[in-house]
Every structure is written in C-alpha cells, then in structure tokens.
Amino acid sequence: MSLLRTSGNRTDENGVPYWRVMKSNGRRPRVGTNGIDLGIRGIYDKRNMLNDLTGREWIYFLNSVWVTAYPPVADTIGFDVRKVHPSPKPPQLMRDIIHFFTKKHEWILDPFAGVGGTLVGASLAEPxxxxxxxxxxxxxxxxxxxVTKCQGLKLQDMICGDARNVEVLTKRFGREFDLVLTDPPYYDMMNRRKPGQKKKLYGTDKSSPFSALKEDISNLPYNEFLDTLRDIIYSATKLLRRKRYLVVFCRDLQPTKDNPNLIHADIIRKLTEVPEITYRGM
Structure with a gap:
C-alpha cells in the first residue's frame, strides 16, 4: 500500500540524494563475483531480478520513512493542468516507485490512471x-x-474506459505486465468538503468528486465499492507476470467517534480474498 512520507529535504544543492554523496571513510566497496561497480551509485548485483538499483539505492528505498517531499506547488510537471483531478499523484513519486519495482523497458499497468501520474512517471524513469x-x-x-505534449514527454498508452473491462481493454497489447501500480478512489472521500491543506491548494473547501458517472466506483455504496475494487484488481493482476508486484495507494477518512474509517485495512482484507494476492506490507 502507500508509503509513509514526511516533508523535508535530504539532498545536496544539486538535488542529489544524500546517499549518493555520503563519504565512504576510505572503505572500498566489495564488488564480489556477481557485482558491477557503478561508481557513486554503488554496486549492482547481476542476480537482481527485480530492478536496476544498486545495493545502497535498494536499502535507501526500503526506509520506512522517506525524508523527502513532492509539494504540488513546486511541481513543474504540468500540475496546473493535472489539478483538474481532485487527487493527482506526483509523477516524480510514481517514477521512484517504478524504479524500484521494474527494470529498464518493462511494462506497468494502471487501471485507475486519473490524469496519468503513473504514465508520466514511466516516461520520467531512466532508462x-x-x-x-x-x-x-x-x-x-x-x-x-x-501535459505530455506540453512537457515533451514520451506518449504512453492511455485508454478511456471502465476498469471493470481491464482484460478486454488491454488485450490488444498481447502481453503480461511487470508491475500494477494504481491509485484508486478512496470511496467517497472526494465527495466531502476539503480539509485545510487541500483548501489552501485549490482555493475552496467545496467537495470535488471524481465524476458523476454511475460507473465510477467512488459513487457506489461502501461494501459494493470494496467488492468492485477487489474484482478490478483481481482482473488486473491476472495480467501480471508471476511473482511480480501490485502497489496500491490508499488514504483513510477522518475518524469519527462511531467509526475509525480505516479504509486501507478494509481494502487489504478485501484484496487478500484473492488467492493469488499475498499482502507484503505498507
């Protein structure tokens, strides 16, 4: 599920992550039989089947808390256009997740693509x-x-359609995917009045639902929403290569005295009803 992040800055003046400029105190990295020395990046292990990261990059990604930020007001990747969506994900964040869960030139599927944060992240990834x-x-x-046109980014494949039909809509690609990365609706959260930070960003506290479409799963009753989300994710993971990963963003509603509103827990329970899905953490 989604990663815990905090605001702050742990980069040098050139925007380079701190682990790329840390001094080694004179220690030379051990390359080993399967290692490739990539200089300041560290040692890459040829047995790494998941991604193209070195050992030090891998360890940094696995931090429970990332001391970093992707502030919307500083977003230069077309935020003025993407904010038509009530909850756009930062493309730079999606890029970083894609770097960890895929190797170069692999394929990602997002059944709830929104304004294309995952797709833009794939275009920003290097390679x-x-x-x-x-x-x-x-x-x-x-x-x-x-956004893609204005930013001069590679155009990825964006399909306007109902995610319930994900298997049919992606059939023309004739392939399996290496990662399912998605940010589904958080039930009816966007139908509620905006809290403080969102109010400042959008200049109003009025609700901004994803859509009025009856097919939009955020407009369904809660239990039906959970069942439909499970079915869509199940269909998407049938297109996923064996032993690859599903990454799902989730956000909880404000708790009340009657309900803790832990949507993420309900989604985890619902998705683990699918025998092929094993929960690995958040």
Missing part, C-alpha cells in the same frame, strides 16, 4: 519504462495528453 493506463473520465485522459 524509460512503458505504461498502459485506463481512466473512465475523458477530461482526465485529455489532461494527460495535454
């Missing part, structure tokens, strides 16, 4: 990855195309 996104709202699809 580049390929992505297919499905989004039910045409306005969000159009926003993705506009």
């Amino acid at each position: 580049q990855r390929y992505a297919v996104g499905i989004e039910i709202v045409q306005q969000y699809v159009d926003a993705y195309y506009e």
Whole structure:
C-alpha cells in the first residue's frame, strides 16, 4: 500500500540524494563475483531480478520513512493542468516507485490512471519504462495528453474506459505486465468538503468528486465499492507476470467517534480474498 512520507529535504544543492554523496571513510566497496561497480551509485548485483538499483539505492528505498517531499506547488510537471483531478499523484513519486519495482523497458499497468501520474512517471524513469493506463473520465485522459505534449514527454498508452473491462481493454497489447501500480478512489472521500491543506491548494473547501458517472466506483455504496475494487484488481493482476508486484495507494477518512474509517485495512482484507494476492506490507 502507500508509503509513509514526511516533508523535508535530504539532498545536496544539486538535488542529489544524500546517499549518493555520503563519504565512504576510505572503505572500498566489495564488488564480489556477481557485482558491477557503478561508481557513486554503488554496486549492482547481476542476480537482481527485480530492478536496476544498486545495493545502497535498494536499502535507501526500503526506509520506512522517506525524508523527502513532492509539494504540488513546486511541481513543474504540468500540475496546473493535472489539478483538474481532485487527487493527482506526483509523477516524480510514481517514477521512484517504478524504479524500484521494474527494470529498464518493462511494462506497468494502471487501471485507475486519473490524469496519468503513473504514465508520466514511466516516461520520467531512466532508462524509460512503458505504461498502459485506463481512466473512465475523458477530461482526465485529455489532461494527460495535454501535459505530455506540453512537457515533451514520451506518449504512453492511455485508454478511456471502465476498469471493470481491464482484460478486454488491454488485450490488444498481447502481453503480461511487470508491475500494477494504481491509485484508486478512496470511496467517497472526494465527495466531502476539503480539509485545510487541500483548501489552501485549490482555493475552496467545496467537495470535488471524481465524476458523476454511475460507473465510477467512488459513487457506489461502501461494501459494493470494496467488492468492485477487489474484482478490478483481481482482473488486473491476472495480467501480471508471476511473482511480480501490485502497489496500491490508499488514504483513510477522518475518524469519527462511531467509526475509525480505516479504509486501507478494509481494502487489504478485501484484496487478500484473492488467492493469488499475498499482502507484503505498507
């Protein structure tokens, strides 16, 4: 599920992560039989089947808390266009997740693509990855195309359609995917009034639902929402290569005295009803 992040800055003046400029105190890295010395990046192990990261990059990614930030106001990747969506994910964050869970030129599927944060992240990845996104709202699809054009990014495959039909919609690609990375609706959260930070960002506390479409799963009753999300994710993971990863973002509602509103816990329980899915942590 989603990673815990805090605001702050642990980079040097050139924006380089601190672990790339740490002094080694004179110690030379041990390359070993299967290692490749990539200089300041560290040692890459040729047995690494998941990604193209070195050992030190891998360890840094596995920190429970990342001391970093992706502030929307500093987002230069078309945020003014992407904010038509009530909850756009930072492409730089999606890029970092893609770097960890895929190798170069691998394929990512996002069945709830929104304004294309995952797709833009795949285009920002170095080396580049390929992505297919499905989004039910045409306005969000159009926003993705506009951002891609304005930023001069590689165009990924964005499909306007219902994620319930993910297997049919992706059939033309004739392939399995290496990662499913998605940020589904958090039930009816966007139908509620905005809290403080969102109010400052958007200049209003009015609710901003994803859409009024009856097919939009955020407009379903809660239990039906959970069942439908499970079924869509199950269909998406049937397109996933064996022993690869599903990464799902989730956010809880504000607790009340009657309900803790731990949506993430309900989603985890619901997704683990699928025999092929094993929960590995958040």
